[in-house]
Amino acid sequence: MKLVSAVEHGWLSIGNEGDLTAQEADALATAESVLPKNCLEWSRNRVKFRQFCGVVQVQQVLQIEILPKVFPHQTPEQQRTTLIEMLDTAGDIEGLSAQQAGLGTSNHRLLDVFIRHFLRLLEAQLQQGLLRDYRDVEDMLDQVRGRIDLIRQQRENLFKPQRLACRFNELVVDIPVNRLLHTALLCMTHLASSPMLRQHIQSVRMRFGGIGVIHKGDHLPRADDLNRMQRRYASVVDLARLFIDGQYLDARAGHQQVYSLLFDMNQLFERFVAVKLRPTVRKMGLRLMEQGPRKYLGEDDSGKGRLLMRPDISLLDELNRPVAILDTKWKLLESSNPLASLSSADLYQLSTYASAYRCDQVMLLYPEQSGFRGEYQMSLNLVDRPVKLTVLAMPLCGEGLSLPVRTIEAFV
Numbered sequence: 001m002k003l004v005s006a007v008e009h010g011w012l013s014i015g016n017e018g019d020l021t022a023q024e025a026d027a028l029a030t031a032e033s034v035l036p037k038n039c040l041e042w043s044r045n046r047v048k049f050r051q052f053c054g055v056v057q058v059q060q061v062l063q064i065e066i067l068p069k070v071f072p073h074q075t076p077e078q079q080r081t082t083l084i085e086m087l088d089t090a091g092d093i094e095g096l097s098a099q100q101a102g103l104g105t106s107n108h109r110l111l112d113v114f115i116r117h118f119l120r121l122l123e124a125q126l127q128q129g130l131l132r133d134y135r136d137v138e139d140m141l142d143q144v145r146g147r148i149d150l151i152r153q154q155r156e157n158l159f160k161p162q163r164l165a166c167r168f169n170e171l172v173v174d175i176p177v178n179r180l181l182h183t184a185l186l187c188m189t190h191l192a193s194s195p196m197l198r199q200h201i202q203s204v205r206m207r208f209g210g211i212g213v214i215h216k217g218d219h220l221p222r223a224d225d226l227n228r229m230q231r232r233y234a235s236v237v238d239l240a241r242l243f244i245d246g247q248y249l250d251a252r253a254g255h256q257q258v259y260s261l262l263f264d265m266n267q268l269f270e271r272f273v274a275v276k277l278r279p280t281v282r283k284m285g286l287r288l289m290e291q292g293p294r295k296y297l298g299e300d301d302s303g304k305g306r307l308l309m310r311p312d313i314s315l316l317d318e319l320n321r322p323v324a325i326l327d328t329k330w331k332l333l334e335s336s337n338p339l340a341s342l343s344s345a346d347l348y349q350l351s352t353y354a355s356a357y358r359c360d361q362v363m364l365l366y367p368e369q370s371g372f373r374g375e376y377q378m379s380l381n382l383v384d385r386p387v388k389l390t391v392l393a394m395p396l397c398g399e400g401l402s403l404p405v406r407t408i409e410a411f412v
Helices: 022-034 076-090 110-126 150-156 176-189 195-208 228-245 265-283 344-356 402-411
Strands: 002-007 040-043 046-049 052-058 062-067 133-141 164-172 247-249 257-264 287-290 295-299 305-309 313-316 322-328 361-367 375-381 386-394
Touching: 022 040, 022 052, 022 062, 022 257, 052 110, 052 265, 062 076, 062 110, 076 110, 076 265, 110 176, 110 195, 110 228, 150 164, 176 195, 176 228, 257 265, 265 287, 265 313, 265 322, 265 386, 295 344, 305 344, 322 344, 344 361, 344 375, 344 386
Parallel strands: 002 062, 322 361, 361 386
Antiparallel strands: 040 046, 052 062, 052 257, 133 164, 247 257, 287 313, 295 305, 313 322, 375 386
């Protein structure tokens, strides 16, 4: 299988000497219908992934790995580390660290890293045995088990009194959660690039003998569906769903098998920032709210709200009033003059928030990048009052939170 490594917003050339052949580009174009909307941008003899990072695989011939591009001189290994630490922090793939993934040793494919993490989580739980649950069973037996089904006994065994129609509960392993895990393992068999990894998957699958798989249209169990005794499998179930949800066999994709495990970096960065800042905000006696509070900017003649506003992050006081509004931007700024490269649209958006929510403190948060570390402050002059604007660089890897924490503490 051919592996192509790309970065978000980075062009891949198409042609005999390019990153993709014309046939590979055609296969990707056919698969586009099952990828996230506006995921790809096409130009003459080239294509790029917009704000999505992760993996796309078409059939067994092409796998494209899309990595974040924050620092210009980062190696692919460092870019994978950045993405993995963000996914771990934001909770998209819980418990995955770059150290556990073994990224410091060799050139690991991103999809293989996710598969190894799943196997590590699953095997840790299998040490305590497969999940089991009770199932209602009806059977003809030679002795009583459970209770006798009198109606069925009279109907079917009237002249065979030695046979008993019994109804009982049986503890079984062929339950929906185990079918989900078995299906994920089967999916991974076709995705793993390393023969040793495929062999590892097969060895784990042997533990699921006699357990069925999830079929199209079946309900996919969620972590919330697990009972108290099954909760230890929650992170494994979430990750299994992630693998299964990314697999498509769709007529729109030309009946070819397409797999995608893609993360919208705008949303991922917002969740990452919220998780990192929430402990500090809580210590300050405030509450951090994501995607809210919602408010309409105006009303039409009938009194119906128009132009819904939904800030990325708000810091609320004890009366649920916004005392500060934070807007996250997964963007690169001009390294020579970050402030001068701020988008006018972003500034107008924050000004609107400050005016509508009567908030005197607003913040723009960007990922820490070359030429932009630390913080900048300026004033937005609204019609009725000035508003303090802080532009902050958010570290993505390692601890490195002392500056953001101090800034937030001084911010409000």
